[in-house]
Amino acid sequence: MKNAILRVMFIGLMAAVPFATGAQNTVKVGVIAEFSGPFAAYGEQIEAGMKAYMKQHGDTVAGKKIELVTRDTKGPAPEVAKRFAQELITRDKVQFLAGFGLTPNAMAVASVVTEAKVPMIVSNAATSAITTRSPYIARVSMTIPQVSAPMAEWALKNGIKQVYTVVADYGPGIDAETQFTKSFKTGGGEIVGTLRTPLQNPDFSAAIQRVKDAKPQAVFVFLPAGEQGIGFVKSFNERGLAQAGIRLIATGDITDDHVLDAMGDSTLGMITSFHYSAAHDSPENAAFLKAYAAANDPKIGKANFMAAAGYDTMAAIYEVVRKVGGDIDGDKAMAALKGYKWVSPRGPVMIDPETRDIVQTVYIRKVEKKDGKLANVEFDKIPDVKDPGK
C-alpha cells in the first residue's frame, strides 16, 4: 500500500518535472486566426510572417524557446475566438495571445485578456477601437482611420472633389467611411453617396451600378483584403466605370500584394494609401522577404501586409521576452511594449505609449509593373501617422 502510494507520487512528480522545466524554458504564443474558409489567407500570412521572424532571429530569445500554438476560427467567429483564448490561457498556459485577422475575433477576446492579464498583440484586425477594449492589447498592424485619412488628403490635392464611398459593413469598413468622410469634407470635398456591402459573400454588381449612375469623380473603397478586392475590381471593369470617368481610390487592402497578380493588369495605375508594400525598398524589407521565402513553402504565395505584421508581432514578443524574461507578467509586458520603436519591413514604427497602437509612415502607392510584375509602388509618404480614429 505504502509502496503503491509512493509509486503514484513518484509518477506524479516525474510527470510534473518536464512540465515545470518546459514552462521555465518555453514561452508559448497562442495564435488565434483564420486558417480556413474565405479568409484562410489571413491566418496563413500572419503565421508565415511569424515563422519568417523566427527563421531569421532563431526560435530562442533570452534563453527561452518560443513556441507557437495555432487555433483556427475558420472566419469571423467571435464566440469561437473567445473560447480558444480561454482554453489557450487556462489549458495551454500561453503567455501571449496574437494573430486576429478579423476585427470581430479580436474584439471578442478583449475581455478575456483583461481578466487574465495576458498580453495580446493584434497582428491585423484594424478597427480603431480594438486597443481601447483592454489595457493588455497592443497592435502592430495599422488602424483603418490611419490609412484612410491620407487617401482623402491625396484625393483633394489631386482635384477630386466628389466621391462615392463603398465599404464592407462591419468595424473597419465603418471606420474607413467615417474617417474618409471627415477628412474629405474638412478639406472641402463632397460625399455624393455611401454604400455598405456585407462581410460574407458580397455581390458587388448592384453597388457598382449605383456608383456608376451617381457619376462621382471617384469611388473610395474599403474591403477586407483578398478575394473581395478581386471581385470588386472585376465588377468595376465589367461595368465600365473607368471608361465613364470614375476613378477608384482605396486603402491598400484592395491591391493586397498577395492577390495582385490574380487581379491582373486592370489594376495598373490604381492609387491606394497603406503602411506596407512588398515593393518597399529597404534592407529590412529585403531581409523579411528573404526570411519569408526561406521559412515557408512556396505554395503560400506572395507576402503581404499581414505577413509583415506577423513578423512584427514576433519582433514585439521577442522584445518583451528580452526585457521581462520568461515569466511574462501582463503589466510588465505592456510597459515593455509602450514606446517600443523598431525598424519594421515597412519602415520605422513605434507603439504609442498612450494608445498601444502603432505609429507609422503611411505611403501613397500606384500599381505599376516592376521587373515585369505588378507592384504597389510607393511615390509619396506621410511619416509618423498616429491613429486619428481615437
Ligand code: PHB
Ligand atoms: C479587419 O477585420 O479588421 C480587417 C480585415 C481585413 C483587412 C483589414 C482589416 O484588410
